[in-house]
Amino acid sequence: FCANGGGPIVVGAVQGASCFGPAYEFATIMDTDLKKRGLRDKCPITFVTPEPYIGHLGLGGVGDSKGLLESEFRHRHIKWHTNSKVDKVEADKVSISECDDNGEVVKRVEIASKHTMLLPAFKGVDTVANLADVASGFVNPRGFVMVNEYQQSPVQDNIFSLGVNIAIPPVEATPIMCGTPKTGYMIESMVTAVVHNIEDMINDKPPSNIPTWNAVCIADMGDTGAAFVAMPQIPPRNVTWAKKGKIMHLAKIAFEKFFIRNMKTGNSEPAYQKYIFKMLGIERLKKK
Numbered sequence: 001f002c003a004n005g006g007g008p009i010v011v012g013a014v015q016g017a018s019c020f021g022p023a024y025e026f027a028t029i030m031d032t033d034l035k036k037r038g039l040r041d042k043c044p045i046t047f048v049t050p051e052p053y054i055g056h057l058g059l060g061g062v063g064d065s066k067g068l069l070e071s072e073f074r075h076r077h078i079k080w081h082t083n084s085k086v087d088k089v090e091a092d093k094v095s096i097s098e099c100d101d102n103g104e105v106v107k108r109v110e111i112a113s114k115h116t117m118l119l120p121a122f123k124g125v126d127t128v129a130n131l132a133d134v135a136s137g138f139v140n141p142r143g144f145v146m147v148n149e150y151q152q153s154p155v156q157d158n159i160f161s162l163g164v165n166i167a168i169p170p171v172e173a174t175p176i177m178c179g180t181p182k183t184g185y186m187i188e189s190m191v192t193a194v195v196h197n198i199e200d201m202i203n204d205k206p207p208s209n210i211p212t213w214n215a216v217c218i219a220d221m222g223d224t225g226a227a228f229v230a231m232p233q234i235p236p237r238n239v240t241w242a243k244k245g246k247i248m249h250l251a252k253i254a255f256e257k258f259f260i261r262n263m264k265t266g267n268s269e270p271a272y273q274k275y276i277f278k279m280l281g282i283e284r285l286k287k288k
Helices: 021-037 065-075 126-131 184-202 246-265 271-279
Strands: 009-013 045-048 078-081 084-089 093-099 105-112 115-119 215-220 225-231 239-245
Touching: 009 021, 021 045, 021 065, 021 078, 021 115, 021 215, 065 078, 065 225, 065 239, 084 105, 084 115, 184 215, 215 246, 225 246, 239 246
Parallel strands: 009 045, 009 115, 045 078
Antiparallel strands: 084 093, 093 105, 215 225, 225 239
């Protein structure tokens, strides 16, 4: 793309997408990289999203994520289209429909593009979804596995599910459907609950461990970054916090190395991490 002189770029997410953070990272990291290459002036960037506003993130916003991310986009000269459905993606353009607060199409727009990255709408694993129809109660219409507060199937108690594979309703009604993201620390809390609940069942006890579903996220923006803490991830919340700064860019790089090291050593939560998070009130399991 750069060797051919660049050109217009479209980044964003399609209707029904859920994890919007990587789209914001992609747009801002690309902006930073193109500036370093001296090509940014030849590459207009347009952000397309079904979110009702920039910074919604599928979470109804986190702190002042709306103002924070809108400001960042204005500073970087990234234009945006919210409340938008993607109709068609072609080699040289993206066709979208802008909608009003009722989800009705008010304008159709064609955006020129030589480089397009759009996050898809996730769905459940085909193997699982094909084994059970929606009426059985195992899965929802998108093929995601239904679970109760213990990450356990409401239909069969020896089935547990976790991660992106589980069914979580949208945080709030939006003109265009926005899914709820399932983020890293949130999933780690699910894993912890499932392991302890299986242990309970082995010991002839009912499941008793409930994950917190806290969201702790660091977004890299190439030359700066932002951190978001939502506890729990789905509102109403006990803690809502968002900050931006160059230190967050460095924190993301450090966290990547730290996380990979943990995976290599097989220790997902070292004692010092658990202690620091506990001091901040961030825990994987709800207190009994």
